[in-house]
Amino acid sequence: MDWRVFAQEMASMARDLLAQDSVETTLERITSSATRLVEGCDAAGVLLLHGTRVESLAATHDLVVQSDRLQERLEEGPCFDAARAGSGSGAQDRVFRIADVTAEQTRWPAYAAGAGDLGLGSMMGFLLYTEDEEFGALNLYAKRPGSFSQDSETAGWLLASHAAVAVSSARSHAQMEQAMATRHTIGEAMGILMGSHNLSEKQAFDVLRRYSQEKNVKLREVARLVCEKGGLA
Structure with a gap:
């Protein structure tokens, strides 16, 4: 990954995010940027959790909504867990990753099997939070197993942290x-x-x-x- 290009893209996105006129358009800008900035990312969306009910926002592909609904039905999955982790958790609990859904047998076996049927190969979920509140999770999906590298995870973290501040600002303005x-x-x-x-x-x-x-x-x-x-x- 060319981090210089990534930094330039993040700076441009920061200016664009501040120009958005609603939380919805801010989220759409975030998820569309994720598919462009994070290596291996084919689709992205934001998952909000209301108890055990899932709300899908700014999905860039129908696979995102299908995945969210599957996690809601099973009450398990990396994005589901990221959304309910809470900012009081340790940093290691704020990102959830499946490198290969066909090999995931321990943490979310039922979800992994269903995700494979949907055509997903790998995925990551990042908690969106600030010091004061949690918003949900930014979720990144790939159709091919092993698509996300350590650099992809780092880029996702940076994007999710930036996105949380942007969403907080947008919500405060609204x-x-x-x-x-x-x-x-x-x-x-x-x-x-x-x-x-x-x-x-x-x-x-x-x-x-x-x-x-x-x-x-x-x-x-x-x-x-x-x-x-x-x-x-």
Whole structure:
């Protein structure tokens, strides 16, 4: 692997990632880059784990989704384990690798057999995490056994670490935008109540808060209802 070229590509990807306008497009940029930057990688995707339910994101090939579904059904596999490893694990527990699915008989025998039937030869899973949270796993697949070298694993690690920071930034930006939109909606709803019922700012907010508590509805949804209907029934 030409690490100079790899470093240049990573720098270019860093600039592109910062320009993405959503978490989804960020993930798509990450997985498409993985197939281009990591030697031996034929397909890539991000797996999120909700309990034992799997969510597949930004898959570059249908094989990725099929593999995720197989791991969900069996509750085993390198990507499944990477996603649930947790950032408190040691570094050796944050990457899972199958060099040859036909020879994997110890860790994930049922999954390895099914992966072979799908046409997969080798794979790696990297936990996506920062100090504060885990996002899931970046998973790389190859159709040929033995496709991933130590250099491939190192490159995958670098990409996964970079991707985790990028996803964290994208999610924080999305959360900030949602918070600002919610604040605007609540302010607009308070203005409607103040004008229609001659209430003070505090009284209008208390009306929204009480309705939210009594109806067990989120405050932002109550505010949206007021904005759409001009008041509360």
